[in-house]
Amino acid sequence: MGFFAPWFLAGIVGIGLPIWLHLLKRHKMEPKPFASLMFFERRTQSSVKHRRLLYKLLMAFRLLMIALLVLLFAEPFFRRSTPVGGGERLLVGVVDHTFSMRAGNALARAKGEIHSAMSKRAPTEQGQIIALGQSVEVVNQPTADSDELNAAIDSISPGDGRATYGDLARYLRTLAASVKKPIEVHLASDFQKSAMPNGFAEMQLPDSVTLVPHRVSSGKSPNWAVETVTAPGSVTDPKKVVVAAMIRGYETDAGKKSVILSVNGKTLQTKTVDVPANGRARVEFVGLDASYGLNRGEVKIDGADSLDADNHFNFGFERSEPRKILFAYDAREARAVTYYKAALEAAGDSPFSTEAVPCDLIAGQTPSKYAFVVLADCAAMAPPFEQALRDYVQQGGSILITLGPASLSRDKVPVANLPIEGSRYAGRDAERFLSATHVDGGHPVTRTSDAFEGVMYYQSAKLKADPPSRVIARLSDGSPLLVETPIGEGRVLTFASTIDNIANDFPLHPNFVAFAERSANYLGRAVDRPSSALVGSTVELRSVKSAAAVEVNGPDGKPVMSLSKAATARTYAFPKEGYFEVTRAGSSPELYAVNADRRESDLEALPQETIDLWKNTGHTDAANSDVANPEQAEREHSFSPWRWILFILLLVAIAETLVGNRYLGEVSGESEKPLESSKEAA
Amino acid sequence: MSQQYLSPDVLASISGLDLVAKTVVEGFIAGLHRSPDFGFSQEFAEYRVYNPGDDLRHVDWNVFARSEKMYLKRYRGETNTLVTILLDQSASMKFGSHAIRKLDFARFLAASIAYLASGQRDAIGLVVFDDEVRNYIPPSGRQGQLHRIMHAIEHADFGERTNFAKPFVHCMEFLKRRGLVVVISDFYEDPAKIIEAVAPLGSRGNEVALFHILDPEEIAPKLGDSVLLLDMETQETLEVTSEYARLEYVQKINSHIADLRSKAQGANMDYCLMPTDRPLDAGLREYLAARKGRI
Numbered sequence: 001m002g003f004f005a006p007w008f009l010a011g012i013v014g015i016g017l018p019i020w021l022h023l024l025k026r027h028k029m030e031p032k033p034f035a036s037l038m039f040f041e042r043r044t045q046s047s048v049k050h051r052r053l054l055y056k057l058l059m060a061f062r063l064l065m066i067a068l069l070v071l072l073f074a075e076p077f078f079r080r081s082t083p084v085g086g087g088e089r090l091l092v093g094v095v096d097h098t099f100s101m102r103a104g105n106a107l108a109r110a111k112g113e114i115h116s117a118m119s120k121r122a123p124t125e126q127g128q129i130i131a132l133g134q135s136v137e138v139v140n141q142p143t144a145d146s147d148e149l150n151a152a153i154d155s156i157s158p159g160d161g162r163a164t165y166g167d168l169a170r171y172l173r174t175l176a177a178s179v180k181k182p183i184e185v186h187l188a189s190d191f192q193k194s195a196m197p198n199g200f201a202e203m204q205l206p207d208s209v210t211l212v213p214h215r216v217s218s219g220k221s222p223n224w225a226v227e228t229v230t231a232p233g234s235v236t237d238p239k240k241v242v243v244a245a246m247i248r249g250y251e252t253d254a255g256k257k258s259v260i261l262s263v264n265g266k267t268l269q270t271k272t273v274d275v276p277a278n279g280r281a282r283v284e285f286v287g288l289d290a291s292y293g294l295n296r297g298e299v300k301i302d303g304a305d306s307l308d309a310d311n312h313f314n315f316g317f318e319r320s321e322p323r324k325i326l327f328a329y330d331a332r333e334a335r336a337v338t339y340y341k342a343a344l345e346a347a348g349d350s351p352f353s354t355e356a357v358p359c360d361l362i363a364g365q366t367p368s369k370y371a372f373v374v375l376a377d378c379a380a381m382a383p384p385f386e387q388a389l390r391d392y393v394q395q396g397g398s399i400l401i402t403l404g405p406a407s408l409s410r411d412k413v414p415v416a417n418l419p420i421e422g423s424r425y426a427g428r429d430a431e432r433f434l435s436a437t438h439v440d441g442g443h444p445v446t447r448t449s450d451a452f453e454g455v456m457y458y459q460s461a462k463l464k465a466d467p468p469s470r471v472i473a474r475l476s477d478g479s480p481l482l483v484e485t486p487i488g489e490g491r492v493l494t495f496a497s498t499i500d501n502i503a504n505d506f507p508l509h510p511n512f513v514a515f516a517e518r519s520a521n522y523l524g525r526a527v528d529r530p531s532s533a534l535v536g537s538t539v540e541l542r543s544v545k546s547a548a549a550v551e552v553n554g555p556d557g558k559p560v561m562s563l564s565k566a567a568t569a570r571t572y573a574f575p576k577e578g579y580f581e582v583t584r585a586g587s588s589p590e591l592y593a594v595n596a597d598r599r600e601s602d603l604e605a606l607p608q609e610t611i612d613l614w615k616n617t618g619h620t621d622a623a624n625s626d627v628a629n630p631e632q633a634e635r636e637h638s639f640s641p642w643r644w645i646l647f648i649l650l651l652v653a654i655a656e657t658l659v660g661n662r663y664l665g666e667v668s669g670e671s672e673k674p675l676e677s678s679k680e681a682a
Numbered sequence: 683m684s685q686q687y688l689s690p691d692v693l694a695s696i697s698g699l700d701l702v703a704k705t706v707v708e709g710f711i712a713g714l715h716r717s718p719d720f721g722f723s724q725e726f727a728e729y730r731v732y733n734p735g736d737d738l739r740h741v742d743w744n745v746f747a748r749s750e751k752m753y754l755k756r757y758r759g760e761t762n763t764l765v766t767i768l769l770d771q772s773a774s775m776k777f778g779s780h781a782i783r784k785l786d787f788a789r790f791l792a793a794s795i796a797y798l799a800s801g802q803r804d805a806i807g808l809v810v811f812d813d814e815v816r817n818y819i820p821p822s823g824r825q826g827q828l829h830r831i832m833h834a835i836e837h838a839d840f841g842e843r844t845n846f847a848k849p850f851v852h853c854m855e856f857l858k859r860r861g862l863v864v865v866i867s868d869f870y871e872d873p874a875k876i877i878e879a880v881a882p883l884g885s886r887g888n889e890v891a892l893f894h895i896l897d898p899e900e901i902a903p904k905l906g907d908s909v910l911l912l913d914m915e916t917q918e919t920l921e922v923t924s925e926y927a928r929l930e931y932v933q934k935i936n937s938h939i940a941d942l943r944s945k946a947q948g949a950n951m952d953y954c955l956m957p958t959d960r961p962l963d964a965g966l967r968e969y970l971a972a973r974k975g976r977i
Contacts, residue, residue, distance in 0.1 A: 031912035035777035035784070035900055037920045039934040040911060236932075490829040 004075035004640070011070040012074060020064035030674045031335050036474065041603045056384040058663055061656035068649040077640045089182045090142055093118055093149070094168060096189035097159040098133055099535070099600035103190070103223070103307040105217050109455040110188035111153050113214035117186040118149050129153055132189070134161025134536045134575065136171040151501070160309075160535045161575040165614070166197030169205055176206035184210045191606045194599040207618045213611050217603065221306035222252040222320075225601035226259075226313035227280060229299045231288070233529035236351050241288040245299040245313065247273055248280040250446060250602050258302040261285045292319050296579050297531070309577075310601045313529040314593035316579060322353040323371035330406050331358040336376040336500040339507035343516035350527050359406075367392035372511040373522035377404030377498055391416050394488030398523035403461040404498040416485040416492040419464040426476065433458050436481050438474040443480070444522045445493070446472055451511055452481070459503035461496045493519060532593045538571040539582055539592060550647035553581040705948040711736055729753040737842040747959040764821045764861030765799040765806050767792045768853065769835065772844035772896075773915045774868055780959065786839065787958040788866045788895050792835050793894035794966060800828040808834050809856070811849035812841030818856060843915045846871055846879035853883065860887040868895050870915070881949050891952035891969065892944065898959045901935060 003009065008245075030431040034040075079666040093114035101107045118127050126142040129152035141673060167185070174289040176183055189195075191213065196202060197553040205211055235241050247257055254277040263268045268289060286298070300312035329337050336558050337356040344350045352371055359378035363385040367373050373389065375381075378401075393399060399415055407413070408423045424434070430642070436452030445451070452473060465471050465483045475496070485492045497503045520526070533539070539551040549567050554560040555578025574580060574594040583589040707904050732741060732752035742755040769792050775785035796806050807821030808831050817834050819827075844867065859864065869876055869892070876892075884890045905927045911920050924932075927948045939955060946953035956962075 031906075031910045031919050033777065033914050034903075034911040035774040035868060035897065035914055037911055037913040037916070037918060038870050039938065040920050040922050041930070481843050 001076055001078050004077060006074055008073035008075075009070060011073060012067065014070065015063055015066045017139075018059055018066065019503075021062075027323040046126055048167075054661060058656065058659045060469060061652055061659060064652050065218065065649065065656060068645055068652060070143065072642060072645045072649065075642060075646075079639075081568055089184055090179055090181055091118065091121050091126055092130060092172075092185045093127065093153065094130045094132050094185060094187040094189070094509065095153065095156045096132045096187070097156050097158045098161070098163050098192075098195070099214075099309065099596040100190055100192050100307065100603060102158050102601055103217065104220060104308045106190050107156075107215040109629055110214070111156065113188040113216060113526045114153050114186055115150060117212070117214070118146065118153070119148075125223075129156075130133060130168075130171070131156045131159075132163050132168055132187075133159040134163065136167055137162070137278045144418060160596040162195075162536065162600050164195050164197040166199075166202035167205045171206070172208050172209050176208045181210075182208050183209065184212060186212045186214060188214040188216055190603065191611060192600070192602065193604045193606050194602045196606065196610075200613070201539075203614050203617060204602060204612070211615045213615065215605070215611075217605060218250060220224060220605075221603050222305065223250045223306045223310070223601055223603050224248070224252060224257065224275075224301055225250070225307070225310040225598055226299050226301060227598050228603070229297075229313045229315045231297060231315045231531040233531045234351055234526070235290065235317050238288045238290060238319065240348070241286075243285040243288055243297070243299070243315075245285075246280055247275055247283060247301060248560055248598070248601070249275050249278055249279060252305075253277050257281075259283045260300050260302070261288075261297070262300070263288065263290045263297045265296075266527055288317070288318050290317070290319070294318050294581070294589060295589070296593065306603060307601060310596065310598060313532070314577065314579060314595050316591035316593035317531055318591065320351065322351055323526075324369070325352050325354045325374065325520065325524070326362075326365055326367065326370040326373045327354050328359050328362045328374065329356060329376040330378065330404065331360060332406075333404070333500055333502070335502075336402065336498060339512070340374065340376075340516055343507070343513045344520060346513045347517035350520065352520050352524055367397060368395070370397075371526075372398040372400065372520070375399060375401045375414065376500070377402055377406045378414070379406035379409055384599075386414055390487070392624055393490035396489035398490050398525070399492045399522055400495065400519055401492060402495045402498050404464075404500070404503060405459075408461055413494050414485070415487070416469070416494050418469060418483060418485065418494055421464055423464040424460050424462055424475075424479065425458065434460065434475045436473050436475055437476050438471075440470075440472045443484070445515065445518045447518065451515060452506070453509075454510060455504055455506045455509055455511070457481070457497050457504040457506075459497060462513045463494065463496050491523070494521065529590065532595055534576060535574055535576060535594055535596050538573045539580075541569055541582070543586070549585060551581075551583045553583075555579055556616070557581075701869075710822045719872055729755060736748060740834050750761075761781065763799070763802075763804045764857075764859050765795065766809065766821055766857055766861060766863050767795055767807070767831075768849070768863065768865045768867075769838055770809060770812065770844060770865075770866075770867030771810050771816060771838045771841045772870075773840055773842060774844065774870055775895070776789070776840045776914055777900065778958065781976050782958055784868055784958055785838070785941055786896045787956070787962070788893075789835050789838065790962050791893060791895070791956065791966070792864075792866055793832055794962060795832045796828060796835070798966075805861070807856070809823050809849065809853055810834060810838045813843050813845035813848060814841075815849045815852045816841055818852075820856065820857075821844055821861065828854075844870055846876055850879040857883065857888065862889045862891065864891045864893065866893040868900075871944055873938065873945045876942065877945045877949050880951065889952075889971075890949075891954065891971075892942070892946050894939065894953065894955045896939075896955065896957055898957050901957060902932055918933075 031328040047215050073614060081466065094108075095110050095114055097107055097110075101110065114129070121127055124144060124145050127149045129139040129141045129149060131137040133141050139155060140148060142187075143149065172183070172185060225248050227246040229246075230244040232241055243261060245259060245261075247259060249255075252275070255275060256272050257275055259273055260267055260269050261271075269285045269287075271283050271285065273281045273283045283299075285299075288536075290297075295317055297315045299315070303311075305311070327340060328339055334356075335353070341354045341356075344352060344354060355370070357365060359375075359380060360377070363382045365385075367389055373392070389399060393415060401407075401413060403413065403420070408420060410420060412419055418630055433456035435457065436455060440448050441448060456477060459476060460479065460481065463480045463483060465480045465485075469483050471480045471494075472484055473480075475481050479496065481496050483494045483496070485494065497506070499507055501507045506515075541552070549563075550569075550571050551566060552560050555576070559566065560575075561572065562581070572582070574592065577594055577596050580592045580594060581589045582592065710769050728754065729742065729745070736754055741755045742753050743754070745751070745753050769788055771785060775788060777784055778786070792808070799806050801824055805821040806824040807826055808819040809815055809964065810817035819830055819834050825866065834863070846867075853863075862879075864879060880890055880892070905922070905924045909922060909924070912918070913920070913924055943953045943955070952969065952973060954965060954972075956965045
């Protein structure tokens with residue numbers, strides 16, 4: 001028996017407190033002065049004897065409580081000896097099948113090492129196989145059947161995932177807690193340096209686990225990799241598209257690499273790039289000629305190296321025609337069209353094109369043909385067209401409304417029906433201009449709080465926005481500047497000023513470009529989907545309420561989920577590299593190009609010292625023992641009885657309370673009938 | 683008309699021992715209805731026919747001159763009586779279960795007797811004792827004696843244990859002349875030993891009166907549950923039960939009182955039990971009435 005915190009034993013002196021209280025300061029029966037005891041004889045009542053018994057019991061409980069408390073703080077532990085070896089040991093074989101194990105024949109060697117370790121197992125010992133990939137996968141339950149274990153090892157296939165040894169240690173800690181016997185873990189891995197977790201403490205092994213590492217790679221192999229590819233997920237004008245690729249060399253000498261861009265298996269461009277020794281280089285391809293619809297792109301480098309699997313990088317994109325925006329403007333002032341179109345074009349490869357129509361001619365248009373509608377200070381609209389716009393929004397359409405001098409003649413904002421309470425000409429007031437304050441940074445249109453920074457507003461409409469309308473930004477006088485009004489399935493954004501550089505100078509600010517692009521994407525429901533994803537990342541298949549089936553097809557074009565899972569799963573984690581197509585009900589398919597985590601491309605191995613340190617976090621004695629001839633050695637485990645001490649302490653505290661109550665009750669009962677005594681104390 | 687006695691609690695509220703004594707005695711005398719001749723010394727008693735052999739000095743020659751018959755004039759006291767008060771100030775006299783303690787009551791009693799004697803021009807002396815003689819004022823009829831007595835009584839403080847043998851031996855030396863010896867104590871001692879100690883005073887021709895001062899709680903204790911009692915003289919503690927105090931103790935104290943009364947009377951002494959809740963003047967009156975009858 002020992003103590004984790006023996007200095008707390010000094011607290012045992014506290015045991016003197018109840019002794020002092022009970023023996024030195026104990027409650028005495030208050031003596032009653034009497035003239036003479038000449039005619040008295042000593043008599044003791046049974047209740048007094050009982051009380052004395054209670055008194056001693058109370059003191060005993062108090063002493064015990066303090067002793068237990070001190071013991072609890074001192075954290076005693078016992079060393080338990082458990083036999084090692086024989087049928088009491090569990091042999092766990094861990095095969096690393098992460099992406100880096102595709103290098104050379106690392107995976108085959110790893111399997112061979114685990115086969116070898118399992119074959120040396122005693123016939124009565126149980127074994128278990130674990131595959132360390134994107135997650136820790138238990139291949140079989142503990143068994144003594146060699147055939148089953150060999151089949152489990154053979155069933156492990158190359159993977160594209162990435163794991164850290166922290167994940168394995170966490171699983172082993174859980175396993176040790178559930179398996180009450182020594183565990184010997186044989187880990188066959190390339191021991192990549194990049195597989196180290198953030199903190200070494202995460203690799204802590206439990207006492208009952210003995211780690212036996214099997215290194216299957218030298219860790220000095222040079223490797224080239226396409227590290228990243230940056231490409232748009234949606235393309236409308238292929239000529240303007242720029243695809244950038246980063247080529248990385250690990251433990252490589254400086255050299256030239258040919259980089260090939262291909263789409264749907266067709267090589268589009270080839271470039272040669274100089275890559276410095278053990279460094280990286282960027283390659284840009286301008287133009288991405290592809291057919292309309294979903295396209296599978298790939299950037300790859302030529303030549304073979306240690307790990308060929310990372311010599312290419314997948315990306316996917318959708319080519320589509322630009323969607324039209326119906327831009328209605330006041331015929332007297334057409335500058336709003338100019339600024340808006342210029343801003344969208346400046347934003348890059350915008351999926352929208354603008355079709356400008358004067359307000360008085362808008363009645364002949366069909367809103368449903370457009371991605372969304374912009375009403376730039378459009379006051380005069382035929383009632384039928386306004387109703388058509390309202391229906392359009394109800395069915396999911398969107399409108400951006402800007403309010404200028406013409407709109408102020410109305411008492412309500414068209415479609416959104418927000419009351420217009422007047423106008424504000426700041427130039428006539430003392431402050432000369434207004435500025436935007438209280439910007440909602442969480443809204444997609446004003447994602448950054450500086451969306452309207454520096455803009456001076458001279459003229460604005462005073463809107464009254466009640467729920468369900470949501471004020472996204474306010475002017476410095478507190479009036480709403482940008483309001484979103486949900487109507488049916490659609491949405492209306494109302495801007496309380498103009499975008500013609502008259503009522504404000506917003507169009508002249510760079511933020512206007514971001515505003516135009518974000519508002520267009522938001523209103524047009526354009527999805528800014530990335531062109532690639534990592535193995536292990538997830539895609540959301542459905543919302544909580546939706547029960548519609550979602551189909552996910554793997555790289556081979558076959559569904560990757562069962563029908564029941566496809567009907568219920570909310571997310572899907574990509575298990576390997578390749579192109580995955582996700583088809584939701586009522587929408588066009590989405591393409592996800594999945595690549596392995598490129599941290600796996602760095603094949604540099606952990607130094608042996610680090611592996612030894614890791615081994616030492618667990619039990620080390622048995623690591624050197626002969627697996628084939630396990631001896632009946634004794635293994636010591638620390639066992640802390642703090643739970644039991646705490647439980648006993650609780651019981652003693654309850655008993656002390658009960659006895660104390662009874663004792664005090666009897667003492668106070670006596671004091672209720674005091675003997676009248678002399679006025680002076682004896 | 684019923685006599686209105688003075689409650690001990692009322693006496694306790696009066697400041698000044700001489701005032702207490704005056705209040706007791708004058709009220710007591712006023713209640714006697716023209717009986718001022720009650721006291722400790724009476725000068726004239728009766729005439730008796732002369733018989734041969736009688737002392738001629740006692741013949742009332744004035745009567746003989748008028749009637750030519752010889753009568754002897756009889757006196758009950760040749761001179762004024764010498765009253766000596768023995769006041770017990772032992773620690774047990776400190777006890778008191780109500781407003782007045784035993785020693786306070788004893789003080790009132792002693793002061794009242796002294797005041798009464800002084801009014802009859804008797805010589806008064808005082809012995810304050812516990813296990814020793816703590817204070818002694820020789821009997822005297824001089825002016826200012828009462829004041830000295832009162833002062834000594836007032837300053838009688840609580841002493842140690844009671845020991846009758848030792849102080850009474852001293853008293854024997856002090857009391858050369860015959861007179862009245864008043865012993866005021868709670869008499870926590872074997873009655874035989876008390877009488878043995880006091881009896882020599884009586885054998886010298888002294889008249890001895892024992893005033894037994896007891897608190898009502900001492901006569902009939904009302905203890906609660908089991909209680910730890912502290913002897914005020916010996917400081918010993920004793921755990922006793924209420925049953926014992928209610929039954930056996932009462933029996934023992936009553937037996938003690940009866941024994942003391944019996945032995946005192948047997949030794950030709952006056953005995954008067956004075957519980958401290960009893961009006962002082964009533965007790966004093968009872969004693970004097972009994973003494974008159976005996977005389």
